[in-house]
Amino acid sequence: MKIRRILATAVAAAVTTPVLLLSVTPAFADEKPAAQTQEKPSVAELEKAAAAAKAAYDDAVAAEDAAYAAWEALLLDTTPLAVAAKAAEAVAADAATAKTAADQAVVEAQAVVDALTETSTDAEKADAEKALTEAKTAATDADEAKTAADEALAAALDARDDERVAAGRAYHLAKQATETALAARTAADEALAKAKEEAAEDGEDGEDDGDDDGEECVPEPKLTTVVTGLPSTVVAGTKVDFKLRVSNGTDKTMDEVFPFVYVHATDRSGLNDIDDLVRLQWSSGSSKTWKTVDNEHYMDAISPLKAGAHADVRMRLAIDASAPAGNGITFVAGDYFNDNGSCGGNPDLEGYEFMIAAAGSKPGTVPDAKPGKTKPNTSDLTPQSGGSAGPSSGTLAATGSSDATSQLALASGAALAIGAGAVFVVRRRKAGSHA
Structure with missing residues:
Protein backbone atom coordinates (compact mmCIF):
# COMPACT_ATOMS: atom_id res chain seq x y z
CA MET A 1 0.00 0.00 0.00
CA LYS A 2 2.73 2.45 0.95
CA ILE A 3 4.67 1.91 -2.26
CA ARG A 4 1.59 2.41 -4.41
CA ARG A 5 0.79 5.63 -2.53
CA ILE A 6 4.32 6.89 -3.18
CA LEU A 7 3.92 6.04 -6.87
CA ALA A 8 0.79 8.17 -7.08
CA THR A 9 2.75 11.19 -5.90
CA ALA A 10 5.57 10.33 -8.29
CA VAL A 11 3.23 10.34 -11.28
CA ALA A 12 1.80 13.69 -10.24
CA ALA A 13 5.31 15.13 -9.88
CA ALA A 14 6.42 13.75 -13.25
CA VAL A 15 3.77 15.58 -15.23
CA THR A 16 3.25 18.71 -13.11
CA THR A 17 2.73 22.02 -14.90
CA PRO A 18 5.75 24.14 -15.92
CA VAL A 19 5.26 26.39 -12.87
CA LEU A 20 5.64 23.47 -10.52
CA LEU A 21 8.38 21.90 -12.61
CA LEU A 22 10.50 25.01 -12.34
CA SER A 23 9.99 25.02 -8.59
CA VAL A 24 11.28 21.46 -8.45
CA THR A 25 14.32 22.04 -10.65
CA PRO A 26 16.63 23.57 -8.00
CA ALA A 27 16.16 20.43 -5.94
CA PHE A 28 18.26 18.50 -8.45
CA ALA A 29 21.30 20.46 -7.27
CA ASP A 30 20.74 19.60 -3.60
CA GLU A 31 22.21 16.60 -1.89
CA LYS A 32 18.74 15.66 -0.63
CA PRO A 33 16.14 16.93 -3.13
CA ALA A 34 12.96 18.02 -1.42
CA ALA A 35 10.85 16.06 -3.89
CA GLN A 36 12.65 12.87 -2.85
CA THR A 37 12.65 13.22 0.92
CA GLN A 38 8.88 13.15 1.30
CA GLU A 39 8.34 9.49 2.08
CA LYS A 40 4.71 9.61 3.26
CA PRO A 41 2.64 11.98 1.13
CA SER A 42 -0.77 12.41 2.73
CA VAL A 43 -4.14 12.81 1.09
CA ALA A 44 -4.16 16.40 2.33
CA GLU A 45 -0.85 17.08 0.58
CA LEU A 46 -2.14 15.53 -2.63
CA GLU A 47 -5.27 17.65 -2.34
CA LYS A 48 -3.03 20.73 -2.18
CA ALA A 49 -1.13 19.50 -5.25
CA ALA A 50 -4.40 18.94 -7.12
CA ALA A 51 -5.61 22.42 -6.13
CA ALA A 52 -2.33 23.93 -7.30
CA ALA A 53 -2.61 22.05 -10.60
CA LYS A 54 -6.18 23.36 -11.08
CA ALA A 55 -5.09 26.92 -10.30
CA ALA A 56 -2.17 26.58 -12.73
CA TYR A 57 -4.55 25.29 -15.40
CA ASP A 58 -6.99 28.16 -14.83
CA ASP A 59 -4.10 30.62 -15.08
CA ALA A 60 -2.89 28.95 -18.26
CA VAL A 61 -6.36 29.21 -19.84
CA ALA A 62 -6.53 32.90 -18.95
CA ALA A 63 -3.02 33.45 -20.31
CA GLU A 64 -3.93 31.67 -23.56
CA ASP A 65 -7.06 33.82 -23.98
CA ALA A 66 -5.05 36.98 -23.37
CA ALA A 67 -2.31 35.89 -25.80
CA TYR A 68 -4.89 35.14 -28.49
CA ALA A 69 -6.59 38.50 -28.00
CA ALA A 70 -3.23 40.29 -28.20
CA TRP A 71 -2.29 38.43 -31.36
CA GLU A 72 -5.66 39.10 -32.98
CA ALA A 73 -5.44 42.79 -32.12
CA LEU A 74 -2.02 43.09 -33.75
CA LEU A 75 -3.40 41.70 -37.01
CA LEU A 76 -5.52 44.85 -37.42
CA ASP A 77 -4.34 47.79 -39.53
CA THR A 78 -4.94 50.24 -36.69
CA THR A 79 -1.92 49.35 -34.53
CA PRO A 80 0.86 51.96 -34.37
CA LEU A 81 3.30 49.82 -36.36
CA ALA A 82 0.64 48.94 -38.93
CA VAL A 83 -0.23 52.64 -39.34
CA ALA A 84 3.47 53.47 -39.70
CA ALA A 85 3.86 50.77 -42.34
CA LYS A 86 0.85 52.14 -44.24
CA ALA A 87 2.32 55.63 -44.16
CA ALA A 88 5.66 54.29 -45.36
CA GLU A 89 3.87 52.56 -48.24
CA ALA A 90 2.32 55.88 -49.27
CA VAL A 91 5.68 57.66 -49.13
CA ALA A 92 7.32 54.89 -51.14
CA ALA A 93 4.55 55.03 -53.73
CA ASP A 94 4.92 58.84 -54.09
CA ALA A 95 8.70 58.45 -54.39
CA ALA A 96 8.26 55.85 -57.12
CA THR A 97 5.89 58.16 -59.00
CA ALA A 98 8.30 61.06 -58.64
CA LYS A 99 11.18 58.97 -59.93
CA THR A 100 9.18 57.86 -62.96
CA ALA A 101 8.33 61.48 -63.76
CA ALA A 102 11.95 62.58 -63.30
CA ASP A 103 13.21 59.81 -65.57
CA GLN A 104 10.68 60.86 -68.24
CA ALA A 105 11.82 64.46 -67.91
CA VAL A 106 15.38 63.34 -68.67
CA VAL A 107 14.16 61.49 -71.75
CA GLU A 108 12.29 64.55 -72.98
CA ALA A 109 15.20 66.90 -72.27
CA GLN A 110 17.53 64.58 -74.10
CA ALA A 111 15.16 64.54 -77.07
CA VAL A 112 15.29 68.34 -77.23
CA VAL A 113 19.10 68.27 -77.22
CA ASP A 114 19.12 65.60 -79.90
CA ALA A 115 16.77 67.71 -82.07
CA LEU A 116 19.14 70.70 -82.20
CA THR A 117 20.50 71.51 -85.66
CA GLU A 118 23.25 73.63 -87.11
CA THR A 119 20.74 76.40 -87.52
CA SER A 120 19.87 76.40 -83.82
CA THR A 121 21.00 79.47 -82.00
CA ASP A 122 23.56 79.43 -79.21
CA ALA A 123 20.84 80.46 -76.77
CA GLU A 124 18.64 77.53 -77.84
CA LYS A 125 21.55 75.14 -77.42
CA ALA A 126 22.45 76.55 -74.00
CA ASP A 127 18.85 76.35 -72.82
CA ALA A 128 18.51 72.73 -74.00
CA GLU A 129 21.75 71.63 -72.30
CA LYS A 130 20.78 73.40 -69.08
CA ALA A 131 17.35 71.74 -69.10
CA LEU A 132 18.96 68.31 -69.60
CA THR A 133 21.42 68.87 -66.76
CA GLU A 134 18.66 69.98 -64.41
CA ALA A 135 16.51 66.99 -65.42
CA LYS A 136 19.36 64.57 -64.71
CA THR A 137 20.01 66.16 -61.31
CA ALA A 138 16.31 65.92 -60.46
CA ALA A 139 16.28 62.28 -61.59
CA THR A 140 19.26 61.49 -59.35
CA ASP A 141 17.56 63.15 -56.40
CA ALA A 142 14.34 61.26 -57.13
CA ASP A 143 16.23 57.96 -57.32
CA GLU A 144 17.89 58.59 -53.95
CA ALA A 145 14.55 59.57 -52.43
CA LYS A 146 12.94 56.40 -53.77
CA THR A 147 15.78 54.25 -52.36
CA ALA A 148 15.41 55.86 -48.94
CA ALA A 149 11.61 55.45 -49.06
CA ASP A 150 11.92 51.78 -50.05
CA GLU A 151 14.34 51.14 -47.18
CA ALA A 152 12.04 52.89 -44.72
CA LEU A 153 9.11 50.85 -46.01
CA ALA A 154 11.04 47.59 -45.62
CA ALA A 155 11.98 48.51 -42.04
CA ALA A 156 8.39 49.46 -41.21
CA LEU A 157 7.02 46.23 -42.67
CA ASP A 158 9.64 44.19 -40.78
CA ALA A 159 8.74 45.90 -37.52
CA ARG A 160 5.04 45.30 -38.06
CA ASP A 161 5.52 41.67 -39.09
CA ASP A 162 8.00 40.94 -36.29
CA GLU A 163 5.49 42.23 -33.77
CA ARG A 164 2.79 40.00 -35.24
CA VAL A 165 5.06 36.95 -35.37
CA ALA A 166 6.13 37.48 -31.76
CA ALA A 167 2.49 37.67 -30.71
CA GLY A 168 1.68 34.54 -32.69
CA ARG A 169 4.59 32.73 -31.10
CA ALA A 170 3.45 33.84 -27.65
CA TYR A 171 -0.03 32.53 -28.38
CA HIS A 172 1.41 29.21 -29.59
CA LEU A 173 3.45 28.84 -26.40
CA ALA A 174 0.46 29.78 -24.27
CA LYS A 175 -1.64 27.17 -26.05
CA GLN A 176 1.00 24.52 -25.42
CA ALA A 177 1.20 25.57 -21.76
CA THR A 178 -2.55 25.11 -21.44
CA GLU A 179 -2.33 21.60 -22.89
CA THR A 180 0.48 20.75 -20.46
CA ALA A 181 -1.44 22.26 -17.56
CA LEU A 182 -4.53 20.25 -18.45
CA ALA A 183 -2.49 17.04 -18.52
CA ALA A 184 -0.97 17.96 -15.17
CA ARG A 185 -4.38 18.71 -13.66
CA THR A 186 -5.73 15.39 -14.92
CA ALA A 187 -2.73 13.51 -13.53
CA ALA A 188 -2.96 15.29 -10.17
CA ASP A 189 -6.67 14.49 -9.91
CA GLU A 190 -6.01 10.86 -10.76
CA ALA A 191 -3.16 10.69 -8.24
CA LEU A 192 -5.43 12.13 -5.55
CA ALA A 193 -8.22 9.70 -6.39
CA LYS A 194 -5.77 6.81 -6.26
CA ALA A 195 -4.38 7.96 -2.92
CA LYS A 196 -7.88 8.21 -1.49
CA GLU A 197 -8.59 4.71 -2.74
CA GLU A 198 -5.40 3.44 -1.08
CA ALA A 199 -6.29 5.32 2.09
CA ALA A 200 -9.68 3.66 2.15
CA GLU A 201 -8.06 0.26 1.77
CA ASP A 202 -5.56 0.98 4.56
CA GLY A 203 -8.14 2.56 6.89
CA GLU A 204 -7.81 5.65 9.10
CA ASP A 205 -6.85 8.10 6.37
CA GLY A 206 -4.32 5.78 4.86
CA GLU A 207 -2.12 5.33 7.93
CA ASP A 208 -0.34 2.02 8.33
CA ASP A 209 -2.81 -0.67 9.47
CA GLY A 210 -0.11 -2.71 11.10
CA ASP A 211 0.40 -5.18 8.27
CA ASP A 212 3.94 -5.32 7.02
CA ASP A 213 2.95 -5.33 3.36
CA GLY A 214 6.16 -3.82 2.01
CA GLU A 215 8.99 -1.42 2.76
CA GLU A 216 9.06 2.22 1.83
CA CYS A 217 11.19 3.08 -1.20
Missing part, protein backbone atom coordinates in the same frame (compact mmCIF):
# COMPACT_ATOMS: atom_id res chain seq x y z
CA VAL A 218 14.03 5.38 -0.13
CA PRO A 219 16.63 7.55 -1.92
CA GLU A 220 20.00 5.85 -2.34
CA PRO A 221 22.66 8.25 -3.68
CA LYS A 222 25.31 5.53 -3.64
CA LEU A 223 23.54 3.74 -6.47
CA THR A 224 25.09 5.65 -9.37
CA THR A 225 24.74 5.65 -13.14
CA VAL A 226 27.41 7.06 -15.46
CA VAL A 227 27.40 7.34 -19.27
CA THR A 228 30.63 7.11 -21.27
CA GLY A 229 31.20 7.31 -25.01
CA LEU A 230 28.07 9.28 -25.95
CA PRO A 231 29.19 11.92 -28.51
CA SER A 232 28.27 15.54 -27.84
CA THR A 233 27.09 15.77 -31.47
CA VAL A 234 25.12 13.03 -33.26
CA VAL A 235 24.23 13.21 -36.95
CA ALA A 236 20.65 12.44 -37.96
CA GLY A 237 20.42 9.11 -39.81
CA THR A 238 23.21 7.51 -37.76
CA LYS A 239 23.56 5.27 -34.72
CA VAL A 240 26.10 5.73 -31.95
CA ASP A 241 27.10 3.23 -29.30
CA PHE A 242 27.97 4.14 -25.73
CA LYS A 243 28.06 2.56 -22.29
CA LEU A 244 26.01 2.91 -19.12
CA ARG A 245 27.78 1.89 -15.91
CA VAL A 246 25.59 1.09 -12.91
CA SER A 247 27.50 1.02 -9.61
CA ASN A 248 26.49 -0.16 -6.16
CA GLY A 249 28.49 1.96 -3.73
CA THR A 250 26.75 0.59 -0.65
CA ASP A 251 27.90 -2.24 1.62
CA LYS A 252 24.85 -4.38 0.77
CA THR A 253 23.90 -6.50 -2.20
CA MET A 254 21.00 -5.22 -4.28
CA ASP A 255 18.93 -8.18 -5.47
CA GLU A 256 17.60 -6.43 -8.58
CA VAL A 257 18.80 -3.16 -10.06
CA PHE A 258 16.78 -1.55 -12.85
CA PRO A 259 18.74 0.88 -15.07
CA PHE A 260 16.63 3.83 -16.23
CA VAL A 261 17.29 5.85 -19.38
CA TYR A 262 15.18 8.55 -20.99
CA VAL A 263 16.00 10.57 -24.09
CA HIS A 264 14.35 13.87 -25.01
CA ALA A 265 15.01 15.93 -28.13
CA THR A 266 13.72 19.09 -29.80
CA ASP A 267 14.42 21.06 -32.94
CA ARG A 268 16.62 24.17 -32.72
CA SER A 269 13.73 26.38 -31.66
CA GLY A 270 13.09 24.21 -28.62
CA LEU A 271 9.37 24.46 -29.38
CA ASN A 272 8.86 21.16 -31.17
CA ASP A 273 9.87 17.86 -29.62
CA ILE A 274 11.16 15.15 -31.94
CA ASP A 275 11.16 12.30 -29.43
CA ASP A 276 9.49 10.01 -31.98
CA LEU A 277 12.59 10.34 -34.20
CA VAL A 278 15.03 9.34 -31.44
CA ARG A 279 15.37 5.80 -30.13
CA LEU A 280 17.39 4.19 -27.34
CA GLN A 281 18.41 0.53 -27.40
CA TRP A 282 20.41 -1.67 -25.05
CA SER A 283 22.17 -4.99 -25.10
CA SER A 284 23.75 -7.20 -22.48
CA GLY A 285 27.42 -8.01 -22.71
CA SER A 286 26.74 -11.59 -23.72
CA SER A 287 24.12 -10.88 -26.37
CA LYS A 288 24.38 -9.38 -29.83
CA THR A 289 20.66 -8.57 -29.90
CA TRP A 290 19.64 -4.96 -29.40
CA LYS A 291 16.45 -4.32 -27.47
CA THR A 292 14.49 -1.09 -27.45
CA VAL A 293 14.11 0.55 -24.04
CA ASP A 294 10.52 -0.04 -22.91
CA ASN A 295 7.87 2.67 -22.67
CA GLU A 296 8.56 3.03 -18.94
CA HIS A 297 12.20 3.79 -19.82
CA TYR A 298 13.56 0.82 -17.86
CA MET A 299 15.79 -2.03 -18.97
CA ASP A 300 15.89 -5.58 -17.64
CA ALA A 301 17.16 -5.94 -14.12
CA ILE A 302 20.78 -6.49 -13.18
CA SER A 303 20.34 -9.38 -10.78
CA PRO A 304 22.05 -9.22 -8.36
CA LEU A 305 24.48 -6.30 -8.02
CA LYS A 306 26.81 -6.95 -5.12
CA ALA A 307 28.14 -4.40 -2.67
CA GLY A 308 30.92 -2.27 -4.19
CA ALA A 309 30.37 -3.77 -7.65
CA HIS A 310 29.39 -2.30 -10.98
CA ALA A 311 27.84 -3.61 -14.18
CA ASP A 312 28.01 -2.19 -17.70
CA VAL A 313 25.15 -2.02 -20.18
CA ARG A 314 25.85 -1.44 -23.86
CA MET A 315 23.66 1.36 -25.22
CA ARG A 316 22.81 2.60 -28.69
CA LEU A 317 21.26 5.93 -29.69
CA ALA A 318 19.61 5.97 -33.12
CA ILE A 319 18.35 9.18 -34.73
CA ASP A 320 16.07 9.05 -37.76
CA ALA A 321 17.45 10.62 -40.94
CA SER A 322 14.41 12.91 -41.12
CA ALA A 323 15.21 14.49 -37.76
CA PRO A 324 15.98 18.22 -38.02
CA ALA A 325 19.01 19.81 -36.44
CA GLY A 326 18.36 20.37 -32.76
CA ASN A 327 19.25 19.48 -29.20
CA GLY A 328 18.90 16.34 -27.12
CA ILE A 329 19.50 15.10 -23.62
CA THR A 330 19.77 11.62 -22.17
CA PHE A 331 18.79 11.17 -18.52
CA VAL A 332 20.00 8.15 -16.56
CA ALA A 333 19.22 6.83 -13.10
CA GLY A 334 18.89 3.52 -11.30
CA ASP A 335 16.39 1.80 -8.98
CA TYR A 336 16.74 -1.33 -6.86
CA PHE A 337 14.32 -3.85 -5.42
CA ASN A 338 15.24 -6.48 -2.86
CA ASP A 339 13.62 -9.82 -2.20
CA ASN A 340 12.65 -8.65 1.31
CA GLY A 341 10.53 -5.85 -0.17
CA SER A 342 12.96 -2.99 0.45
CA CYS A 343 13.53 -0.71 -2.51
CA GLY A 344 14.99 2.62 -3.52
CA GLY A 345 16.98 4.46 -6.09
CA ASN A 346 19.34 7.28 -6.96
CA PRO A 347 17.67 10.59 -6.06
CA ASP A 348 19.53 12.49 -8.78
CA LEU A 349 19.19 12.48 -12.55
CA GLU A 350 22.33 12.55 -14.65
CA GLY A 351 21.59 14.55 -17.81
CA TYR A 352 23.95 14.22 -20.78
CA GLU A 353 23.27 16.91 -23.42
CA PHE A 354 24.09 16.48 -27.11
CA MET A 355 23.45 18.34 -30.34
CA ILE A 356 21.67 16.80 -33.32
CA ALA A 357 23.28 17.67 -36.63
CA ALA A 358 21.25 17.47 -39.84
CA ALA A 359 21.59 14.32 -41.94
CA GLY A 360 24.73 14.36 -44.05
CA SER A 361 26.63 16.68 -41.72
CA LYS A 362 30.29 15.98 -41.02
CA PRO A 363 31.02 17.32 -37.53
CA GLY A 364 34.41 15.63 -37.38
CA THR A 365 35.85 14.54 -34.05
CA VAL A 366 33.65 15.70 -31.19
CA PRO A 367 34.11 15.30 -27.42
CA ASP A 368 31.86 13.06 -25.34
CA ALA A 369 28.73 14.48 -23.77
CA LYS A 370 29.26 15.53 -20.18
CA PRO A 371 26.86 15.05 -17.27
CA GLY A 372 24.85 18.01 -16.10
CA LYS A 373 25.98 17.64 -12.46
CA THR A 374 29.14 16.52 -10.66
CA LYS A 375 30.22 13.08 -11.74
CA PRO A 376 29.87 10.62 -8.86
CA ASN A 377 33.05 9.18 -7.41
CA THR A 378 33.10 5.45 -8.13
CA SER A 379 36.82 4.91 -7.83
CA ASP A 380 36.36 2.58 -4.87
CA LEU A 381 34.00 0.29 -6.79
CA THR A 382 35.23 -2.92 -8.37
CA PRO A 383 33.69 -4.94 -11.18
CA GLN A 384 31.38 -7.59 -9.79
CA SER A 385 32.61 -11.13 -10.15
CA GLY A 386 35.96 -9.76 -11.28
CA GLY A 387 34.71 -8.52 -14.65
CA SER A 388 33.40 -5.38 -16.31
CA ALA A 389 32.41 -6.60 -19.73
CA GLY A 390 28.73 -5.88 -19.32
CA PRO A 391 25.66 -6.47 -17.23
CA SER A 392 26.60 -10.13 -17.02
CA SER A 393 29.00 -9.06 -14.26
CA GLY A 394 25.74 -8.67 -12.38
CA THR A 395 23.38 -11.02 -14.18
CA LEU A 396 21.00 -9.11 -16.42
CA ALA A 397 17.64 -10.77 -16.02
CA ALA A 398 16.35 -12.39 -19.20
CA THR A 399 12.70 -12.34 -18.19
CA GLY A 400 12.05 -8.68 -18.99
CA SER A 401 11.44 -5.71 -16.73
CA SER A 402 9.83 -6.65 -13.46
CA ASP A 403 6.49 -5.21 -12.38
CA ALA A 404 8.45 -3.83 -9.43
CA THR A 405 9.78 -1.06 -11.68
CA SER A 406 6.43 0.70 -11.53
CA GLN A 407 6.76 0.86 -7.74
CA LEU A 408 10.16 2.53 -7.65
CA ALA A 409 9.66 5.84 -9.42
CA LEU A 410 9.79 8.26 -6.51
CA ALA A 411 12.80 6.65 -4.85
CA SER A 412 14.96 7.62 -7.81
CA GLY A 413 15.13 10.61 -10.11
CA ALA A 414 13.34 8.53 -12.76
CA ALA A 415 9.88 9.87 -11.95
CA LEU A 416 11.02 13.43 -12.65
CA ALA A 417 12.70 12.73 -16.00
CA ILE A 418 9.75 13.91 -18.05
CA GLY A 419 9.59 17.10 -16.02
CA ALA A 420 13.33 17.58 -16.25
CA GLY A 421 13.01 17.24 -20.01
CA ALA A 422 10.57 20.14 -20.03
CA VAL A 423 12.93 22.24 -17.92
CA PHE A 424 15.75 21.36 -20.34
CA VAL A 425 13.67 22.76 -23.20
CA VAL A 426 12.96 25.95 -21.27
CA ARG A 427 16.66 26.41 -20.53
CA ARG A 428 17.56 25.72 -24.18
CA ARG A 429 15.09 28.36 -25.32
CA LYS A 430 16.65 30.91 -22.99
CA ALA A 431 20.22 30.00 -23.91
CA GLY A 432 19.61 29.92 -27.65
CA SER A 433 20.05 27.18 -30.21
CA HIS A 434 23.31 25.68 -31.35
CA ALA A 435 24.49 26.68 -34.77
